[in-house]
Amino acid sequence: MADVILKGITKSFGDKRAVDAVDLHIHDGEFVVLLGPTGAGKTTTLRLIAGLEAPDAGTLHIGGRPMQGLAPASRDVAFVFQQYSLYPHLTVYENLAFPLRSPACRMDAATIDARVRQVAKMVRIDHKLENRSTRLSGGEMQRVAIGRALVRRPSIYLMDEPLSSLDAKLRAELRLELKRIQKELGATLLYVTHDQIEAMTMADRIGILSEGRLVQIGTPREIYTDPANLHVAARLGQPHINILPVGLLPGGEAPAGATRVGARTEHIAIARQDGGNARVDWIEHLGDQNHLHIKVGEHRLVTLADPDMPVVPGDGISVTLRNPLYFGHDGSRLGG
Numbered sequence: 001m002a003d004v005i006l007k008g009i010t011k012s013f014g015d016k017r018a019v020d021a022v023d024l025h026i027h028d029g030e031f032v033v034l035l036g037p038t039g040a041g042k043t044t045t046l047r048l049i050a051g052l053e054a055p056d057a058g059t060l061h062i063g064g065r066p067m068q069g070l071a072p073a074s075r076d077v078a079f080v081f082q083q084y085s086l087y088p089h090l091t092v093y094e095n096l097a098f099p100l101r102s103p104a105c106r107m108d109a110a111t112i113d114a115r116v117r118q119v120a121k122m123v124r125i126d127h128k129l130e131n132r133s134t135r136l137s138g139g140e141m142q143r144v145a146i147g148r149a150l151v152r153r154p155s156i157y158l159m160d161e162p163l164s165s166l167d168a169k170l171r172a173e174l175r176l177e178l179k180r181i182q183k184e185l186g187a188t189l190l191y192v193t194h195d196q197i198e199a200m201t202m203a204d205r206i207g208i209l210s211e212g213r214l215v216q217i218g219t220p221r222e223i224y225t226d227p228a229n230l231h232v233a234a235r236l237g238q239p240h241i242n243i244l245p246v247g248l249l250p251g252g253e254a255p256a257g258a259t260r261v262g263a264r265t266e267h268i269a270i271a272r273q274d275g276g277n278a279r280v281d282w283i284e285h286l287g288d289q290n291h292l293h294i295k296v297g298e299h300r301l302v303t304l305a306d307p308d309m310p311v312v313p314g315d316g317i318s319v320t321l322r323n324p325l326y327f328g329h330d331g332s333r334l335g336g
């Protein structure tokens with residue numbers, strides 16, 4: 001494993017700047033997640049590190065070695081793609097052993113066998129080693145695809161939305177397992193996703209990408225509680241942060257220059273009150289919690305509420321802010 005350092009990495013396709021002067025230092029043993037919407041430049045960043053694309057500008061070092069001009073095979077990285085890219089005619093065992101059989105690895109059969117069985121256990125596919133890979137469920141195939149990266153011990157694992165094709169339950173299971181395995185191996189991992197839950201639950205640090213730029217990087221808690229701007233604030237939190245004009249709701253103290261308030265559930269106090277400053281518009285029942293849709297004049301906001309809260313659509317309520325976030329007219333955070 002190794003430090004991976006990007007400095008000023010830039011890549012355009014025609015006149016589209018896919019990655020724009022990205023500086024990023026991934027520390028040895030760190031799990032970094034790049035989070036951003038579609039087209040933000042996540043995959044291109046991974047491909048630049050893997051050597052599948054060449055940057056127009058900037059430098060990349062892996063383990064202190066400059067990567068300029070080095071072919072993917074010489075970079076000591078392992079890539080896991082969104083879709084299980086397995087060899088269909090091979091068994092699970094052979095798929096896992098495949099990367100170790102390359103002449104560059106120079107590994108004897110006993111070592112390969114031990115490594116394959118160890119990783120198969122880690123990704124919990126050891127009971128299906130003799131199965132053809134086409135005879136597996138989607139979740140099992142993706143475990144093998146992840147396992148096939150893990151059999152090697154590269155400087156860094158690069159993972160491109162490896163769980164996105166799975167159903168919600170499997171995704172939740174595998175993200176826990178992936179985090180456990182990464183800790184166990186002390187692996188350096190760069191993982192890209194547009195799923196905020198994956199980012200929050202797995203990352204040591206989250207980097208927020210927007211239009212090719214790394215707009216903020218920090219621990220999940222820092223990114224959530226201390227976002228640099230509106231864009232970052234909107235990427236995390238369920239329901240989405242409510243963006244409202246300053247002065248619409250009582251409570252809080254707006255710093256000079258603030259034009260908008262960002263209010264998440266924890267920034268909003270609500271109470272049933274006839275003639276209050278707001279009314280309940282509708283209620284989404286999620287089981288353990290409700291999404292309460294509220295109208296304040298012409299503005300709408302959504303907050304989580306206890307399912308036992310005795311309100312129905314049309315009821316009057318009072319809404320007060322508690323230490324919300326403030327943003328200036330250009331979207332930058334103020335008074336943080």
Ligand SMILES: Nc1ncnc2c1ncn2[C@@H]1O[C@H](COP(=O)(O)OP(=O)(O)OP(=O)(O)O)[C@@H](O)[C@H]1O
Nearest residue numbers: 013016018036037038039040041042043044045194
């Ligand atoms: N080979 C290419 N040729 C032309 N344009 C490309 C190419 N690869 C990426 N792009 C463009 O670069 C931008 C960034 O793409 P990229 O695939 O890195 O985004 P992403 O954040 O991974 O998105 P997604 O979540 O949809 O995979 C997009 O506008 C995309 O259309």
